[in-house]
Every structure is written in structure tokens, then in C-alpha cells.
Amino acid sequence: MCLAIISKMYFQKGIPIMAKAIMIQGTTSNAGKSWIAAGLCRIFMQDGYRVAPFKSQNMALNSFITQDGLEMGRAQVVQAEAAGKIPDVRMNPILLKPTSDEGSQVIVNGRVLGNKRAVDYFKMKTALKPDIMKAYNSLAAENDIVVIEGAGSPAEINLLQHDIVNMGMARMANAPVLIVGDIDRGGVFASLYGTVKLLEQDRAYMKGTIINKFRGDAEILKPGLNMLEELIDLPAVGVVPYLKLDIDDEDSLSERLISKNGNGAVDIAVIRLPKISNFTDFGALSCVEAFSVRYVSCTEEFGTPDLVILPGTKNTIADLKWLKESGLAAKIQRYAGAGNPLIGICGGYQMLCRTISDPYGVEEGGETEGLGLVEAETIFGQQKMRTRVNGRFGEVSGVLSELSGAHFEGYEIHMGKTIGQTDLTQLSDADGNEKQDGVSDHISVYGSYVHGLFDSNEVLQALSKALLKRKDIGTEQKDMISLKDYKEQQYNLLADSLRRSLDMELVYKILNEGVKEA
Numbered sequence: 001m002c003l004a005i006i007s008k009m010y011f012q013k014g015i016p017i018m019a020k021a022i023m024i025q026g027t028t029s030n031a032g033k034s035w036i037a038a039g040l041c042r043i044f045m046q047d048g049y050r051v052a053p054f055k056s057q058n059m060a061l062n063s064f065i066t067q068d069g070l071e072m073g074r075a076q077v078v079q080a081e082a083a084g085k086i087p088d089v090r091m092n093p094i095l096l097k098p099t100s101d102e103g104s105q106v107i108v109n110g111r112v113l114g115n116k117r118a119v120d121y122f123k124m125k126t127a128l129k130p131d132i133m134k135a136y137n138s139l140a141a142e143n144d145i146v147v148i149e150g151a152g153s154p155a156e157i158n159l160l161q162h163d164i165v166n167m168g169m170a171r172m173a174n175a176p177v178l179i180v181g182d183i184d185r186g187g188v189f190a191s192l193y194g195t196v197k198l199l200e201q202d203r204a205y206m207k208g209t210i211i212n213k214f215r216g217d218a219e220i221l222k223p224g225l226n227m228l229e230e231l232i233d234l235p236a237v238g239v240v241p242y243l244k245l246d247i248d249d250e251d252s253l254s255e256r257l258i259s260k261n262g263n264g265a266v267d268i269a270v271i272r273l274p275k276i277s278n279f280t281d282f283g284a285l286s287c288v289e290a291f292s293v294r295y296v297s298c299t300e301e302f303g304t305p306d307l308v309i310l311p312g313t314k315n316t317i318a319d320l321k322w323l324k325e326s327g328l329a330a331k332i333q334r335y336a337g338a339g340n341p342l343i344g345i346c347g348g349y350q351m352l353c354r355t356i357s358d359p360y361g362v363e364e365g366g367e368t369e370g371l372g373l374v375e376a377e378t379i380f381g382q383q384k385m386r387t388r389v390n391g392r393f394g395e396v397s398g399v400l401s402e403l404s405g406a407h408f409e410g411y412e413i414h415m416g417k418t419i420g421q422t423d424l425t426q427l428s429d430a431d432g433n434e435k436q437d438g439v440s441d442h443i444s445v446y447g448s449y450v451h452g453l454f455d456s457n458e459v460l461q462a463l464s465k466a467l468l469k470r471k472d473i474g475t476e477q478k479d480m481i482s483l484k485d486y487k488e489q490q491y492n493l494l495a496d497s498l499r500r501s502l503d504m505e506l507v508y509k510i511l512n513e514g515v516k517e518a
Contacts, residue, residue, distance in 0.1 A: 019052075019140040021175035022511045023205075025150035025166055027191035031182040032212040034075040035247060035494060036240070037149045041083035042495035043504070049144040053079030056132045057094040057125075057151060057165040059104065061277035061314050062248075065411035065451075069386050070110025071095060074280055078248050079147065082491045090135040094128060094164075096121070097277070097314055099363075105314070109135070112384050126162050133172060140173075145511065148175055155198040167202040176207040176510050178237055184213035189228055196232045207510045208237040210502065215242045237510075238502035245490050246287075248280045264292030266467045269305035271328060271348070272297040273319040278312045278413075281345055284454045284483050288464050290473075299327040306467050307341050308332060310348025312414075312451065316378075317363045320351045320370065329371060336373050341399040341444045341467075346414050349447030350378040353418060362415050373445045380416035387412050389450055393459075398444035402466035406459045410452030418447075455483050 022040070026033040037053060044051040058073035065071055070089040080087040089110035096104040099115055106113040106121060108131055116124070140146050154166035162168075170177050179195055181188040192209050199206065209228070211221065218239040225236040270282055272295040285293050296302055310332070313319040323329040336342045344352045353370040355377045362380040370378070390409040396402075454460060457480050468474065481489075498504075 018137075019050075019143045019146045020511050020514065021140070021146045021148055021173045022507070023148040023150060023170050023173070023175040023177045024180060025154045025170075025177050026180040026182070027153055027155070027188075027195045028182060028185070029152045031180045032240070033149050033180055034078065034249075035243070035245075036178075036180055036210065036212065036498070037147050038079045038082040038247065038491065039494040039498040040147050040507070041079050042491045043498060044145050044147070045082070045084045046495060050142070051083045051145040051147060052085055052088075052139045052143045053083060053091050053147050053149065054136055054139060055092050055149040055151065055165070056136070056169045057096065058092050059096040059098065059151065061097055061275065062280050063095060063097065063107075063278065063413060065386050065388055065413055066110065067388060068110075069388065071107050071112075071384075071386055071413060072110060074248055074278075075149065079149070081487060082494070083147075088139075090139050093131050093135040094125075098275070099315055100318075110386075122159075122162065125164055129164060129172070132164060132169070136173060146173070146175075148173060150177075153195065154179075155195045157198055167199060167205060170202065170205045170515075174515050175205070176513070176515050177202075177205045178208050178210055178507075178510070179206060179234075180210045180212050182213050183211050184215070184242060189224055192228060193231055196234065205515055206234060208235045208506065210237050211239045213242045214239050235503075235506060237506055238498075240498065240501045243494065243497055245494055246283065246486075247490050247494065248283055264288070264290050265471065265473055266291050266307070266464070267303065267305045268293045268307045268309065269296045269302065270294070270309045270311055271323070271332070273311060273313045273347075274322055275314040275319050276311050277314045278346070278451050281311065281451050281454065282309065284460060287480070287483065287486055288460055290464050290468055296328070297326075299331055302328065302331050302335075305335075305340075306471065307343065308335060310342070310344040310351055312346035312348060314347075315363055316347040316350050317356060317358065317368050319347065320356070320368060323351065323371075333371060333373065336445050339399070339444055341470075342373070342446065343400075344374075344445075344447040345453065346412075346449050346451060349449060350414075350416070350418060352376075352445060352447050353378045356380070374447060376418050376420035378416050378418045383415075385412050385414050385417075385449075396446070398446075399470055400444065400446060400463065400466045402462040402469070403459065406456065406462045408450065408453055408456040408459050410450040410455065412449045413451065414449055418449075457482055 024033045024037045041051050041053055053076050055076055060073050062074035063071050064074050064077045066087050066089050072089045072092040073095050076091040077087040093109055095107040098104045103117045106116050150166040181192045188211055268291055285291050350356055351371055352374040353376045354372050356368045356370055358365050358380045360382050388411045393403045393406050396404045
């Protein structure tokens with residue numbers, strides 16, 4: 001019934017008109033907005049609609065390079081995949097990548113605008129509304145439905161006047177809003193009530209509430225839901241259970257980063273740097289039954305891993321200093337010196353070098369001594385490298401020799417270049433030009449600028465074989481599902497859960513009616 005009703009909205013005599021929109025906001029960061037939005041994208045796609053995600057402004061260190069070499073937030077990449085779409089920078093026209101507690105790199109339409117202090121960006125952000133609306137209107141013209149995600153909490157009353165991502169975006173798109181509350185944190189009724197009451201001026205846009213991450217029998221919530229509905233005069237759209245799905249997370253609040261153990265025979269330790277970025281690089285490792293992936297933030301947690309990974313970072317020099325001050329640098333040097341395998345990705349690769357030079361003050365300026373595990377030096381430049389790559393590993397020596405010749409695809413996104421390395425990977429850039437990248441030497445230290453290096457089944461199988469072989473464990477492996485198919489399973493499971501948890505007839509009604517009173 002809902003499908004028939006909504007289909008009448010979009011086409012008049014076969015001519016498509018501007019898409020309908022629905023917006024997901026939350027009472028707080030990490031309330032689950034991204035997953036709810038992704039789940040709705042998958043449901044609408046399953047129901048036969050052309051759907052696209054949108055987030056006007058994203059703040060995250062997990063980013064992605066599109067096919068045309070532009071940078072966008074990973075959350076909208078996940079939502080695009082759930083919607084069956086190729087990630088497009090229009091889905092996230094503004095990306096803020098924090099470089100310190102007071103500033104961020106500002107990326108507009110996929111290109112770096114520059115580093116801005118928070119106070120300076122606050123003064124200029126309303127000037128970016130034309131960029132936001134150009135991207136949004138372009139997507140809306142090509143789709144039936146646009147699922148918009150807000151950011152943080154919409155009830156930051158000191159920011160309301162210049163808001164471009166929460167109610168400010170709802171007004172620009174004339175989009176009805178569902179407010180998501182995280183019951184796992186406690187105080188969900190108070191947070192939903194307070195959010196609605198602080199936003200009375202935008203009352204016309206708020207159409208319902210969702211309680212997320214519930215553990216237990218939803219029946220016990222009914223009295224509270226009924227009281228809340230009476231108090232705020234908004235319907236409860238549903239109660240979503242605490243979902244244990246393997247879907248890429250948005251930022252450093254991810255539960256992945258507090259994972260300390262697992263059941264796999266191979267112990268993989270990822271160093272949790274303060275400015276860790278693109279930790280989604282390691283999600284594919286969790287698909288291997290033999291692997292146990294954990295995140296390490298102090299020497300006490302280091303243990304005796306079978307593989308250590310130094311991940312990417314938004315501030316290589318600051319995180320390298322932290323690594324030394326925390327004692328983890330010395331741990332890593334001793335570990336690698338004993339012939340154990342160590343892989344550095346992007347900023348982690350740069351840390352492996354003898355020195356890191358910053359002649360233009362991209363980060364902190366000057367020259368910094370690296371970990372000295374690679375006979376090379378990194379020099380920061382003024383331009384950011386943004387490109388898709390594909391290729392094969394070269395002749396890999398040491399513990400991970402099984403990687404030799406394995407094919408992969410990914411992307412590079414970094415400042416600077418590393419000089420003096422031995423080839424690890426043979427790459428082609430987005431234009432098909434051959435290039436070289438990476439490091440391998442006799443103490444089994446390896447490095448690459450490529451994000452997504454482990455997303456290839458060929459790489460995962462080779463890595464698993466090498467590490468199991470080193471532990472004298474049988475290397476016979478079960479057939480491994482492709483990462484693409486695995487993601488599809490997870491998106492479908494998310495959609496199934498939301499269909500059971502949400503009143504989808506009400507969701508379609510809200511989408512159909514839009515915002516009439518505004």
C-alpha cells in the first residue's frame with residue numbers, strides 16, 4: 001500500500017520531479033544516525049526507488065576518494081553503497097578533518113579549501129550554503145528520495161543561528177525530520193524531550209522519534225513512549241534493537257576502537273593513534289576467521305601480536321611524538337627488530353622512516369626523527385595527493401612474502417612523498433599510469449600509502465597464509481566471501497532489522513506529506 005501511495009508523488013505523465021526528502025537527526029553524536037540513514041537507503045532501494053544519501057557537513061577523519069579523485073566522508077560512502085549507488089562527492093559537499101582541538105582541514109566539493117580554526121570556520125560557513133544547495137539540488141533532480149543525515153545534536157542552541165547541517169539543512173531542503181535517541185547511553189526520554197523543546201522554532205519539521213540501541217523487550221518501553229508522545233506531541237516511529245552488524249563506522253567514537261580481543265588464532269594489533277584516520281582500512285581483516293583484530297593505545301595492551309599495523313593519521317608528526325612519549329615507539333622498534341611483521345599505512349608508513357620533514361609547515365614544521373625502521377625519508381608538500389589506484393605487490397621479502405603478486409585496489413590520500421624506499425607494490429593511478437610505492441626490507445617491515453589495501457580477497461588470503469604459516473598452523477582456508485558480497489549481506493540485515501523495528505507505513509506517510517506548515 002505504501003509503495004503505491006508514494007509512487008504517485010514522483011512522476012506526472014512519466015516526467016520525474018524533484019525528489020522527496022527525509023532527514024535523520026540525533027540527540028547526540030554516535031546516536032546511530034548514520035546506520036539509520038543507511039538502513040533507510042537500503043529499504044527505499046529495495047522498494048524500487050532511486051535513492052541517494054546526503055550530509056551537508058561531515059566532521060570525520062575517515063574519508064574516501066571517489067572515482068574522479070575527490071574526497072568525501074566514509075559515512076556517505078556506506079550510505080551510497082546501501083543505496084546501490086557509486087559514491088559521489090555531492091553526497092557530502094563539506095568535510096571537516098580535525099587537525100587539532102581547535103582547527104580542521106576544510107574540504108569543499110572534494111577539494112581542500114585550507115586549514116581553519118573553529119572560530120574562523122564558524123564565521124564563514126554560511127557562505128558555503130550555495131555549494132550545499134547546488135550539490136543537494138543536483139542529487140534531488142536525479143533521484144526519487146534523498147535521505148539526509150544531520151550531525152551531532154541539533155539542539156546546540158549557541159550554533160542555531162548559523163546552522164547548515166541540522167535544522168538549518170532541514171529548512172533548506174524543506175525536509176521532515178526524525179529524531180534518534182541512543183538509549184544505550186541512558187536518559188533517552190530526557191534527551192528526546194529536551195531536544196524537541198529546545199527546537200520549538202523548528203517544530204514544523206519534526207515528525208517523529210526513534211529510540212536506538214535498545215537491549216531487551218521493547219514492550220517495557222511502551223509506558224514511557226506513550227508519555228513521551230503526549231509530552232512532545234510527536235509519534236514514536238520505532239524502537240531499534242542494539243545491532244551487532246559489521247558496517248563501517250563514522251569516526252573515533254566507533255566501538256571497533258575499544259576492541260581488545262577475539263577468537264582468531266592470529267593476533268593483529270592496530271595502534272590506536274590519537275588522530276587515527278581511515279581505520280576502516282582494517283574492517284576487512286575481521287572477515288578472516290583466523291584473524292583477531294584489536295586496537296592498542298598503551299604499552300600494557302601491546303602483548304605479543306603476530307602482526308602490528310601502524311594506521312593512517314591526520315597529524316603524523318603529533319601522533320609520532322605521542323607514540324614516543326607513550327613508550328609504544330620503543331615497543332614497536334623492539335618488536336620489529338626481532339623480525340616480527342610490521343605494516344605502516346599512509347601516515348603510519350611515514351612514521352617508519354628515518355626522518356619526516358615539514359618545510360612548508362603543513363603540520364608543525366621542521367624535521368622530526370622517525371622510527372628509523374625504513375631507510376627512507378618523508379617530505380611534506382603543499383598539495384594533497386588524491387587518487388584511486390590499482391596494482392599488484394612486487395617481490396615481497398620476509399615474513400609476508402606470500403603477498404608477492406597479489407592484486408589490490410584502493411586509494412591514496414596524503415600530504416608529501418617518501419623517498420629512498422624499496423618497491424613493495426606496483427601501482428597504476430586513476431589514469432592508468434604506472435607508479436611505485438611501499439617498503440619492504442630484511443626485518444619484515446612494510447609500508448604503503450594505499451588505503452583499502454586489505455579489501456582484496458587475494459591479499460587477505462595471502463596475508464592469512466603467511467601469518468598462519470609462521471605460527472605453524474595449517475594454511476588450508478575455507479572459501480572466503482568477497483568484501484562486496486559481505487557488505488551486501490550486512491546492509492540487507494540492517495534493512496531487515498529496521499523494517500521489523502520501525503513503522504515503515506508511518507515513515508512513508510511522513511515522507512509523502514513532507515513539511516506543510518513551515
